[in-house]
Amino acid sequence: MGRIESGVGLSTVLDLVDAAREATLEARRQCSSPAAVLLFATDNYPAERLVAASDAAAAVCPAGTVVAGGTVPGVAFGDRRYDALYGGRGLAALAIGGGGVGVQASLAADTKADPRAAGRALAERVTRLLGQPPSAGIILSPGVAAKPVWIDPDIVDGIRAAVPGLPLAGGGASGGFEGREMPEGHVFAGRDVAQGAALLVGIAGVEGRSGVANGLVAERRAGTITGLEAPRVITSIEGRPAREAALELLAGDDARAREFLTKNVLVACVELGVTFAEEDPAGACWPHVPAAWTAGGGLVDLYRPRTGQDLVVARVTREGCLAAVDEVAGMLGGTTGSPLELTVSFSCSLRGVTLGPQRADEHARFRTRVRTGTHFGVSVRGEIGLSRRGDPVCAGWSYAALGLRGR
Amino acid sequence: MALVDRTRAEQGPFFVARVALRLSFAIERVTRERTVTAEHVDEFVRACRELGYDPR
Numbered sequence: 001m002g003r004i005e006s007g008v009g010l011s012t013v014l015d016l017v018d019a020a021r022e023a024t025l026e027a028r029r030q031c032s033s034p035a036a037v038l039l040f041a042t043d044n045y046p047a048e049r050l051v052a053a054s055d056a057a058a059a060v061c062p063a064g065t066v067v068a069g070g071t072v073p074g075v076a077f078g079d080r081r082y083d084a085l086y087g088g089r090g091l092a093a094l095a096i097g098g099g100g101v102g103v104q105a106s107l108a109a110d111t112k113a114d115p116r117a118a119g120r121a122l123a124e125r126v127t128r129l130l131g132q133p134p135s136a137g138i139i140l141s142p143g144v145a146a147k148p149v150w151i152d153p154d155i156v157d158g159i160r161a162a163v164p165g166l167p168l169a170g171g172g173a174s175g176g177f178e179g180r181e182m183p184e185g186h187v188f189a190g191r192d193v194a195q196g197a198a199l200l201v202g203i204a205g206v207e208g209r210s211g212v213a214n215g216l217v218a219e220r221r222a223g224t225i226t227g228l229e230a231p232r233v234i235t236s237i238e239g240r241p242a243r244e245a246a247l248e249l250l251a252g253d254d255a256r257a258r259e260f261l262t263k264n265v266l267v268a269c270v271e272l273g274v275t276f277a278e279e280d281p282a283g284a285c286w287p288h289v290p291a292a293w294t295a296g297g298g299l300v301d302l303y304r305p306r307t308g309q310d311l312v313v314a315r316v317t318r319e320g321c322l323a324a325v326d327e328v329a330g331m332l333g334g335t336t337g338s339p340l341e342l343t344v345s346f347s348c349s350l351r352g353v354t355l356g357p358q359r360a361d362e363h364a365r366f367r368t369r370v371r372t373g374t375h376f377g378v379s380v381r382g383e384i385g386l387s388r389r390g391d392p393v394c395a396g397w398s399y400a401a402l403g404l405r406g407r
Numbered sequence: 408m409a410l411v412d413r414t415r416a417e418q419g420p421f422f423v424a425r426v427a428l429r430l431s432f433a434i435e436r437v438t439r440e441r442t443v444t445a446e447h448v449d450e451f452v453r454a455c456r457e458l459g460y461d462p463r
Contacts (some may be wrong), residue, residue, distance in 0.1 A: 086419040177420045179435070260428045267424040353421060 002100030002205050002406035004341040006374045007031035008077045009093040016045045016091065020053035023093035024060050030374075033062055034095035036103035038138070038201060039069030040378050041091040042084040043176040047071055047186040050193045057093065058190075068105035068199055070140040070173040070187035073349035074379030076363045083359075083379055084176060085349050094376055096342065098406060102204040104129035107187060108155075109194035111142055115151040118198060119158025123166070126202030133163045136208025136404055138201040138344060143172010143382035144302045144396060145182040146196060149231040152382055152394040153304070155198050160392055167208030168392065169402035171346040171380025173199075180264075180292070182381070207407050209340070211331025212385025212393045212400035214348075215320030216277055216285035222249050222311040233298040234305050242299040246290060249313050250274050265290045265299070270316075270353045275397070276301070277314035282388065285314045286395045289350075303396060316397060318358060321351050324399045325362060329369030331388060332403040339371035345401040349379040354397075362399075372403065408438050410448060414455060414462045422458065429454040 009026025011019040074083035075092035082090030106125040173185025184196035227236030251258035260268035352359040363377035385400030
């Protein structure tokens with residue numbers, strides 16, 4: 001049976017190129033002959049230096065090592081965690097290899113014209129490069145910052161059309177914040193880098209498991225979306241102007257909450273731990289976090305609202321966020337299933353606000369809830385994983401993970 | 408406002424956004440209009456402390 005070798009290196013030096021070299025060298029101390037090195041740089045590093053960083057990593061690896069990665073909100077390994085949202089800066093290198101393990105990367109620069117076709121092309125290319133369909137995948141996507149509309153579900157549909165049933169996890173790359181705007185992140189494969197693009201890392205010769213959860217609890221029915229300015233402005237809920245209805249539903253009688261929500265609905269929802277959500281047939285809640293108000297009294301929802309869609313008001317708590325970690329660990333086999341050799345988790349950067357100081361424990365907790373060798377965590381902006389039924393889920397405020405073991 | 412810039416660098420932009428929710432004035436506006444007063448600064452510092460950070 002094959003065995004996965006992996007290593008993780010973390011660097012916080014200011015220069016991205018030096019950070020890539022330092023982190024890759026550290027990762028290679030645990031995985032000397034990687035098939036691939038994935039670099040995750042917090043989004044406060046300069047994206048224009050990503051190609052140079054990729055070159056620097058490749059220069060300290062055996063010839064032919066695939067180097068790929070992107071800009072993300074945060075990285076975590078062991079007891080070290082760096083989130084750009086909280087002023088941290090870090091680059092993590094994840095080296096993956098092992099006998100019988102193949103890793104290849106494919107980048108789709110244009111994801112907007114036809115995201116489903118872009119996803120399909122990603123998977124087909126990775127399959128060609130591997131010489132076989134991947135048995136697991138890691139994806140860095142345009143995420144919720146995609147302009148003009150969230151396209152991760154289409155990209156994932158395309159990937160799964162090419163490789164049905166692929167255990168896949170990952171999330172949105174990040175370009176930080178500019179005022180209240182969220183620029184799209186950058187991803188790269190070798191010397192190809194693009195903004196608002198998608199990167200698929202396909203892994204062959206492994207068994208993969210994926211899971212995603214968020215711990216949201218539905219509190220009460222909010223109502224049906226009755227008016228929509230496509231693609232993402234809700235104009236009315238149950239026939240009432242969206243802003244008026246949303247403030248009443250989310251704040252209730254709490255005047256201070258209403259004041260916060262009026263000033264900055266996204267930050268207020270995250271801080272107050274309240275959001276709209278939709279319930280799936282299995283009863284899980286998937287958030288429709290209000291992103292902004294419009295001048296016309298509408299509500300911007302980044303998660304593809306639909307006319308006729310029923311929404312609930314859902315609560316997000318620290319306990320729920322941690323329960324989501326446990327749930328995903330269970331989906332990967334927990335502490336009684338077959339041991340995994342490498343797990344990678346993808347956590348919404350907003351969960352860090354909910355968790356507060358406990359965000360430092362998030363990935364460490366996962367590490368104790370599942371049998372794994374190496375565990376590595378990334379913060380992303382829009383999470384991707386598989387539900388218990390094996391269906392792909394693209395969501396926010398969630399925790400997703402991929403578990404691998406040699407086959 | 409230098410204090411805001413330093414806070415943003417040390418605590419991140421989301422922290423500053425949470426602080427801004429608690430202020431009676433708009434940070435961007437007073438910075439743009441160069442009308443920052445000692446009262447603005449005091450209010451900003453108080454709001455930071457409410458969230459567990461002392462920017463001074």
